[in-house]
Amino acid sequence: xxxxxxxxxxxxxxxxxxxxxxxxxxxxxxxxxxxxxxxxxxxxxxxxxxxxxxxxxxxxxxxxxxxxxxxxxxxxxxxxxxxxxxxxxxxxxxxxxxxxxxxxxxxxxxxxxxxxxxxxxxxxxxxxxxxxxxxxxxxxxxxxxxxxxx
Numbered sequence: 001x002x003x004x005x006x007x008x009x010x011x012x013x014x015x016x017x018x019x020x021x022x023x024x025x026x027x028x029x030x031x032x033x034x035x036x037x038x039x040x041x042x043x044x045x046x047x048x049x050x051x052x053x054x055x056x057x058x059x060x061x062x063x064x065x066x067x068x069x070x071x072x073x074x075x076x077x078x079x080x081x082x083x084x085x086x087x088x089x090x091x092x093x094x095x096x097x098x099x100x101x102x103x104x105x106x107x108x109x110x111x112x113x114x115x116x117x118x119x120x121x122x123x124x125x126x127x128x129x130x131x132x133x134x135x136x137x138x139x140x141x142x143x144x145x146x147x148x149x150x
Contacts, residue, residue: 011128012128031091035052039082040059040069072096072100076090109122
């Protein structure tokens with residue numbers, strides 16, 4: 001999964017996690033705005049409708065529960081939990097979702113549409129992806145700047 005596509009979705013969903021609360025009015029949550037039932041799995045008891053369900057954190061972030069119910073939540077940082085409020089987990093979960101919906105096999109637009117079922121959304125994500133792919137300039141960090149990142 002290209003970093004440009006993941007960055008574009010992150011930009012459109014939460015403006016790179018700068019929203020005051022990482023929760024939408026319709027119930028999407030976290031850095032990449034997953035509906036709870038999409039994250040934990042639509043076979044989870046009570047998941048129906050738009051997928052906005054109050055799932056206990058212990059189950060929402062449980063890799064075992066997610067595996068049991070077929071969710072897209074992924075433990076991206078290796079701490080044993082899949083947390084939509086952890087940026088690394090959220091990005092890995094988004095990559096998992098997109099790949100599972102065809103983005104890795106040439107059906108990128110369909111996968112983006114599945115992520116948020118609106119034509120304007122697909123267009124906006126693809127525009128940001130294009131900008132990141134074609135217009136970015138790589139910069140070399142000094143040793144001093146690298147110290148502040150780690």
